[in-house]
Amino acid sequence: MALLSLDPLKTQKPKPPAGGMSLGIRMTDDTDNGRKPGQELTAAWSKICETLRAEIGEASYQSWIKPMRLLGQEGELVRAGVPTRFMREWIQAHYQDRLAELMNGEGLEGELDVVIHQEHGAGVRLETKPAKPKTQTTETSAAATNGEDIGAPLDQRFTFDRFVVGKPNEFAYAAARRVAEASAVPFNPLFLYGGVGLGKTHLMHAIAWHIRQSRPGRSVIYLSAEKFMYRFVRALREHNTVDFKEQFRSVDVLMVDDVQFISGKESTQEEFFHTFNSLVDQGRQIVISADKSPSDLEGMEERLISRLNCGLVADIHATTYELRLGILQAKAEQIRVDVPLKVVEFLAHKITSNVRELEGALNRVVAHHQLVGREITLETSQDVLHDLLKASERRVTIEEIQKRVATHFNIRVSDMHSARRARSVARPRQVAMYLSKQLTSRSLPEIGRKFGGRDHTTVMHAVKKVEELREQDSSFNEDVELLRRMLEG
Ligand code: ADP
Ligand code: MG
Numbered sequence: 001m002a003l004l005s006l007d008p009l010k011t012q013k014p015k016p017p018a019g020g021m022s023l024g025i026r027m028t029d030d031t032d033n034g035r036k037p038g039q040e041l042t043a044a045w046s047k048i049c050e051t052l053r054a055e056i057g058e059a060s061y062q063s064w065i066k067p068m069r070l071l072g073q074e075g076e077l078v079r080a081g082v083p084t085r086f087m088r089e090w091i092q093a094h095y096q097d098r099l100a101e102l103m104n105g106e107g108l109e110g111e112l113d114v115v116i117h118q119e120h121g122a123g124v125r126l127e128t129k130p131a132k133p134k135t136q137t138t139e140t141s142a143a144a145t146n147g148e149d150i151g152a153p154l155d156q157r158f159t160f161d162r163f164v165v166g167k168p169n170e171f172a173y174a175a176a177r178r179v180a181e182a183s184a185v186p187f188n189p190l191f192l193y194g195g196v197g198l199g200k201t202h203l204m205h206a207i208a209w210h211i212r213q214s215r216p217g218r219s220v221i222y223l224s225a226e227k228f229m230y231r232f233v234r235a236l237r238e239h240n241t242v243d244f245k246e247q248f249r250s251v252d253v254l255m256v257d258d259v260q261f262i263s264g265k266e267s268t269q270e271e272f273f274h275t276f277n278s279l280v281d282q283g284r285q286i287v288i289s290a291d292k293s294p295s296d297l298e299g300m301e302e303r304l305i306s307r308l309n310c311g312l313v314a315d316i317h318a319t320t321y322e323l324r325l326g327i328l329q330a331k332a333e334q335i336r337v338d339v340p341l342k343v344v345e346f347l348a349h350k351i352t353s354n355v356r357e358l359e360g361a362l363n364r365v366v367a368h369h370q371l372v373g374r375e376i377t378l379e380t381s382q383d384v385l386h387d388l389l390k391a392s393e394r395r396v397t398i399e400e401i402q403k404r405v406a407t408h409f410n411i412r413v414s415d416m417h418s419a420r421r422a423r424s425v426a427r428p429r430q431v432a433m434y435l436s437k438q439l440t441s442r443s444l445p446e447i448g449r450k451f452g453g454r455d456h457t458t459v460m461h462a463v464k465k466v467e468e469l470r471e472q473d474s475s476f477n478e479d480v481e482l483l484r485r486m487l488e489g
Contacts, residue, residue, distance in 0.1 A: 037070045041078070044106040045070045051102055052095065063326055064091055069117060076110025078103065081117025085338045088114050090329070093341060150231060150247050151221040158205035164330050166323030169199055172314040176203040179285060180210035187312035189276075189286035193293050194316030197354030200289040204255045207287060211253060218252040225261040229268040236267075249278045255287040259308075263299035273304050286311075319355060320481060324348035327355060328362055337366050343381045349438065350389055352488065361385055396487050398436045398450045404487055405432040408479070417452035430462035431480060437463050439487055 037045070049068075053061040067087065071079040082088050091099075091114055099112055160180070165173045172192050179190050192200050208220045223231075235244035248254065254275070262268045279286055290297060293315065294308035319327075325348045332339045343365065351358045368384045369376045382389065402416040409428035416429055429451065436447045437459065444456035451459070470477040 037072050041073055041108075042070060044103075044108060045078075045080075048099065048102040048106055052098060055098070056095075063329065064095065068114070071115070071117065073110075077113050078108055078110055079113045079115060081115050083117065084333055084336075085116055087329075087333075088116055089341050150223065152223045152227055154205045154208050154222060155201075158202040159209050160206040162330070162334065163199065163202055163206060164323065164326045166320060166326060168317035168319055168323055169194075172199075172203060172316045175312055175314040176207050176287075177210075179287060180207040181214075185283055185285045188280050189288050189308065189311040191294060191308055191311060191313045192287070192289045192316065193291065193313070195291065195318065195354060197356030198316045198319070199355060200316060201257055204257055204287055204289060208253070208255060219250070220253040220255070221248075221251045222255040222257065224257045225259045225272075228256055228272065229262055229265060232268055232271050245275070248275045249282075251279070251284065253285040253287070254279055255289075257289045259288050259290045260292060260297055263297060266301075269301055269304055273301070273307065276304075276307060280307075318485065319352070319358075321348055324352070324355075324358055327358060331359060331362055332366075335366060337369070337376075339365070339376055340378075342378050343376055346378055346381060350385075352485075357388075361388060364388075396439050398432075398440060398442060398447065401435045401439065401487060402432050402450075405435065405483060408483055419452065430466055431483070433459050433462040434466035434480070435484060435487065438484065 049061075049065055052065055056065070064087065067082060068091070069081045071081045073079070082091065103110075103112055160173075160177060163169075163173060172194070175187075175190055176192070178186050192203060194200055204222055208222045211218055211220050232241075232244060235241045256272070259272075262272060276286060288308060293313060294300075294305050297305065297308075300308075325344060328339070328344045328347055332344070339362070347358065347361055347365075351361045364384050365376060365381045368374070368380065374380050403413055405428050406413045406416060409424075409431075411425050411428055415425040416432055418425070420426070433447055433451060436442060436450070437444070440447075442450075444459045448454040448456045448459045466480065470480055
């Protein structure tokens with residue numbers, strides 16, 4: 001599911017005030033809808049969802065609340081449907097109290113019953129989702145047919161619809177959407193850059209799909225820089241560079257992926273430079289991707305770099321825990337497999353390198369489940385991913401963690417071992433214990449010993465506390481995430 005919002009992901013969860021609550025959420029598989037929602041109920045429901053939207057942020061709202069459908073009311077029971085068990089569990093775990101409370105505020109005295117709803121199209125939708133692009137569009141113009149010829153095929157899965165948006169990629173996503181939707185060229189070129197497996201190719205294909213669908217007459221060419229070079233070299237060899245130039249210079253949108261490939265390849269760069277200029281002069285759109293920013297690309301001609309810098313440069317950052325969760329959830333739904341929340345959280349914690357690896361891990365877990373027929377659990381997942389987890393585990397030591405955390409919070413390293421209980425030292429110490437548990441393979445007692453001979457239950461408590469705080473306090477969460485990333489290198 002794509003999150004169409006550009007709001008930053010908010011990690012803060014609503015904290016329901018304690019006491020005075022009589023409502024609970026029942027979670028059943030029952031899909032008997034009871035009475036259809038009346039106008040009043042629908043209005044109250046929309047209001048509840050809107051309030052929650054403001055509280056939890058756009059991204060979480062799009063992921064979890066928007067897909068819920070109000071199905072009806074049966075006596076005191078208000079029933080809402082979600083498409084998967086996973087979503088039901090997630091809502092139960094994260095929004096149960098707050099939803100119940102908001103219902104109460106709207107004078108709905110009964111219970112909320114969240115069910116897995118088979119025909120999920122029915123019921124009251126809050127908004128409609130954009131239509132999925134067709135798998136293939138018939139191209140009519142000659143240029144478009146040409147495009148098919150010189151470009152590379154597009155991956156059907158790489159659509160905007162399936163791109164999960166979070167803080168690390170929201171800017172690149174917004175820019176890509178803008179290019180895809182604009183009638184006049186908004187910036188030229190759009191330069192997307194970021195590390196491997198973070199979604200550059202996905203966004204480029206999404207632009208191409210979108211344009212091919214909304215304006216089938218336009219010729220959109222997507223290809224890798226490598227392929228561009230290969231075509232160019234072939235044209236040189238076959239003495240038909242004129243055709244080559246014609247082909248590339250007559251397209252409406254040219255997208256060249258992984259342009260770092262032509263670093264140090266002078267004649268290809270030269271040809272690319274001319275193609276580039278010719279298209280820009282004609283007001284055609286160019287989209288480029290690379291693993292580095294234009295200025296950091298080595299072995300590129302100055303004039304090309306300055307051209308690349310002319311438009312909009314958008315980077316995709318490393319994933320955050322929240323984004324990884326969102327992506328896993330979306331992927332699990334796409335392949336229609338119920339993956340327990342615990343497993344999803346585990347994967348999001350452990351597979352932090354990039355989205356491709358994350359997808360790979362999920363696919364392995366699911367494939368194992370389907371082949372062997374064993375239920376997906378935390379244990380089976382750990383088993384299946386044994387080698388992968390080991391490889392991603394960098395050998396960071398508890399001492400390194402203590403040092404790093406102490407510096408970050410401006411306390412002495414000796415305070416990691418001391419008996420001082422002041423919040424200003426106790427909290428960083430808890431963070432360090434938590435990170436030791438996350439990033440090393442040390443057991444709780446071992447960790448306790450390294451922290452001034454503390455008991456393993458103290459470590460356990462610290463881990464729980466930090467997990468709680470990460471959920472509640474977004475700036476704390478960012479701190480911890482930052483530390484984790486620095487320590488992982
Ligand atoms: P890059 O080109 O940056 O190396 P890709 O675009 O090939 O990365 O992405 C790698 C894989 O991860 C693809 O399968 C892609 O669909 C997936 N992916 C990356 N980012 C996202 C995202 N935000 N939402 C959904 N899938 C993503
Ligand atoms: Mg790529």
